[in-house]
Amino acid sequence: MNLWALPSTCTEPNVRIMLLNTNKEKAKPVITTIRLNQILHNAYDLLSREKHYINNLNVFPVPDGDTGLNMTLTLQGALNSLKSYPLDSIDIQEYLEHFTESMTLNSRGCSGVILALFCQGISKSLKSTDKSEPISNHHISIALCNGYELAVRETNDPREGTMLTMMKVLAERFDEYEKKERKNVLIIAKRIIPDLEETLKQTPEMLPVLKKAGVVDSGAMGFLVLIKGIAFELEYSESIIKPIFTIANILLISKYVRSFVSGRKYGKQNHLVKTVLTGIPSKNISNINLSNIINLFNNLLQKKDNGKLIESIIQKSDELSETWNPNIKFRYCTEFILESVSLNKAELRSNLSNWGDSLIIIHSNNIFKIHLHTNKPKALLKFCEGLGKISSTKIDDMKKQHRNLISEDKAYYEKDMAVLLIVNGSGFADILRGLGVTDILFYKKIKPSVSQIQNALLKTRAKNILVAADDSDILPALKSAITLSKSNIELIESYNVIQLINIMYNYSEIQDILQNAKMIRENLDNIKFCKIAKATRDFTEENITVKKGDFFSIYQNRIILSNRQKETVIERSILKLKDTETLITFYCDKNGNNTNKIVSKLQSKFDNITFESYYGGQNKYDYYITFE
């Protein structure tokens, strides 16, 4: 029996699709493009709100806890790209075509890519519509079937109990209801929701790994949320979020029950542990398996020495633990766009299938969107560079994401990439923010601890973080914090604030984290600069004697000159260091009140150079002076 088979209507050959009622005489568009855009925005809002709940269900194919985020970012990218389109002058087919194309380009993770395939099938189906007539429900029905079929056909090893099953039920029920009731498409969609909810409940029975993990499928849940958003099933003020324990809590409770029934004695705490375990309100347990374990445990407490019950609790607890802690065979979720006029999909599939698993390819014109789990993402990208033009690369470390999912201090990802810079000086912090830094860890005199850096990394809520500090002394703490972080981190080993500014000159949000890190490392030392400080003791270095209270200039970690007068040190430093540069910038500390005077004097002496000054607020040096 073909599990993936659909009603025969869906396979009607070459049906020309028109929109709306089958009663052509009274036909009027059910949905305008503007309305469709509103509907999709509503679905996006709902999905975005529920994403963390969906993330917590993510156990299949890999428990990396990002299904909700991936679906949200996929939809967000597609809707953002449509902002520049004149919605009042394009028809639904054109809207869907642009929407689907953007969705393909922005799709992330298995769930995002399968969703993009589903939409591509719908769009292709509706594209052939006779535009002089409105779209009928019948044609929407066929489009849903085509969307489902494309999603199944292009997914490697499609499984029942996932988002694909939900798509099938949606297509089947829509077909059934539109024949029976000639109603508005949204009313039909609303009618299907109970069927989808029932199917969602059944997903653990269809996919054993879900049952063992005690959850429904995350992608299927995400799909239900989307359909609810589309059908305006929920007002924005309502929520489908149920009280839920984190995965870490679920595993911990299960572990406690297991050790309790295995005979572990908790001494004086024995009674307390029992009270806590039996006192967990069942409404707070959304994990089906844990709920069963607790029920069995309560039964056991009433029927002492029941060996079978104990065995059953231990078995379920072990299953729960194993399912949430699998051996991740292929570590990196890798995605990219490949453009090629000569490649065909079958050839590409055969070229890529040996690199890992979960391969999904979406093909549109000369563009291939590729999703693959592999252990060699960089080698894979290099290989694919030989096949065509690569862009929009994204590599997620699923082991790190999994560690995050099951940890007690779970990070709730909101975005793909962030830049975290650790900096002294409030002026510099503002300057860096203005240059596009998303996150700043600002410190005054005391350098940040491992735990402060770890918190700052967590606060970025990003899967990928580019991180750097303005002092090499911070590097050891930074490296320790990185080992504790669950995000994928690229460390730029910088050691001064001017390099941080340079990082932001070279950072581009359209590049992925690896491309950015490469470009930044290549150009890290491109800005020439010196530092001016006041001596707090007498010393001699590089044959230059500096007396307490003198000012001295440091260039490339060496003292180049000193003098009693600050202005003299500055002017001589400029004369010594300037080459063909045309802009000299002063970043002063909090005592730099007279900087403007110094700058205007210098401006009159150096005609061909522009001088600018900014407040840096740094502790150590009176000035950083850059030459650009």
Next chain:
Amino acid sequence: MKKKILIIAGDNLGIANKQIDYKDFAYMKFPVIINDEEFKESEEYTAAYLIERFKKEKVTAHTQALLKGDLIKIVESAKDKYDVIFHVMMGSRMSAATFQMCEQVRKEYADIIPIINIDSGQVVSGVGSVLLRLIELFKTSDDIASITAKMTEITEKTFTYLCLPDLGFLYRGGRIGKARSLMGSILKIIPVVGLIGDETDQGVLPIGKGRTKQAVNKVIIENIKQKMQKYKIEAIKQIVILHMEDNDSPELKDLEAQINKELKFEKLIVGHPRFCEAVHTGPGAWAATFSLK
């Protein structure tokens, strides 16, 4: 027999009409709204006129989509005289309304005269550059299919970089796209944005930033060098550069000097700023378009 081909474009070309060496050329003017009053390019209403008003009166300005009536007028008068019409358009992401309108007209006239809409994916000198490359192709062939295919390759290998001292103009004109990330700096920076033919995102993209005019010119040179390396290009086919206020400005001279020093190329054209372009660039901007293949 040689085919009779008409080329149509808007007036956002980054080159002057006199630089277009093709007699069968018609162009439409984008409506420019300045303080709620409509203007179109003329001898009086030029880029210099608008920039002057930006500086002195702080006026607000925006552009509107091309008018369908203007296009139909051209197509109507051309349909019996020509075998085919090529319409070189600005990037569809930059003015989706114009693109949709042109597509509608193409479909409406499908049985009367073939219209080939070329989505240049570009603005300013990028559109002009694609237009000049098309004219060059007509000199060697009139095979429509091969010209169309070649044009796809040309647009994919066309890269425009704009140095915009004030991104506010791009923002107010609704074209900022991802380049928004370059806004709001405390440091005086010159942002470089680009329309990059081989990017899947055909909007305005943030390319880089620098504090000096030489530095941003270097950003452009380094970017195009990377593209040349990527496509194994020895010499660039055509470069168009222009300044919105003064083609003799030090920054454009510096860019020209860096190009001459660092890049191999076949042709360098100094373009001409157009009225509607000044709306989105504002004063002090300069641009360079590289057509690699």
